[in-house]
Amino acid sequence: MRRAESRPVRLAPVAVEDRTERMRELLARATRSRPREVNIYSTLVRRPELFGKWLDLAHALLFDGTLSARDRELLVLRTAWNCESEYEWAQHVGFARRGGITEDEIDAVRRGPHDAVWDERSALLLAAADQVHDRATMDDAVWDGLGKHFDDDLRYEIVMVVGIYHMVAMMLNTFGVQLDPELPR
Incomplete structure (x- = not known):
């Protein structure tokens, strides 16, 4: 990154x-x-x-979203990683920890959805973040897989979370926003 x-x-x-x-x-x-x-x-x-x-x-x-903090922060961290946004990553590591994501899982976010640490639900969230980032859409396998764990309103929110944090990463990176002093490098 x-x-x-x-x-x-x-x-x-x-x-x-x-x-x-x-x-x-x-x-x-x-x-x-x-x-x-x-x-x-x-x-x-x-x-x-x-x-x-x-x-x-x-x-x-x-x-106010309905995704759990854990699910939301997996999406945000993967989006930050995909966008090479150190600021977004550093800001959200703390949120991720508070949302129940372990240190091993935070490290595994970097490796993506195929890492052995992930259960099906978490792997699908990371795959969704990857696909929305890479293609501006999701394939049917990921969309349908998410449907086993999330209703349509939550799948809507998944796309919104990835989308807004993708936009945030673009702004942070383009504007050159520097890390706050208390954020980890």
Whole structure:
């Protein structure tokens, strides 16, 4: 995976003194579940009208979605790995641990859906993340396999999670968002 610091900073976080009232409101909402502000938010807030809408969707999937934390974080980590987004990976390793994903499984996410550590359900989630990333669709075998474990609403959410975190990875990588000091390298 390409290290975040090796990417040039193209869009720096908005400095505190340059923030509008709307930016401050959005950042307060974005960081309500965090002890401090993170670089992704202070960078993306530069376009408050877009950031607010993105934040609504991201928070809906992260906090209000119906996928389990484990299932969601397997999708996010695999998407981060596929997109070579060190920032996204580093941010979500903690979420993954809190969602019940073991250290061995976190390591196995890098190797993909065919690693021996995975049960059928987890392997299908990783395969879904791979296929949506690689092809912008899923083949029938993965879609139908997911149907053994997830109803249509959850399969919808699976695609949404991969899609939004793919977009996030593209922004992080393109803008050169640097790792926050507390994130592991």
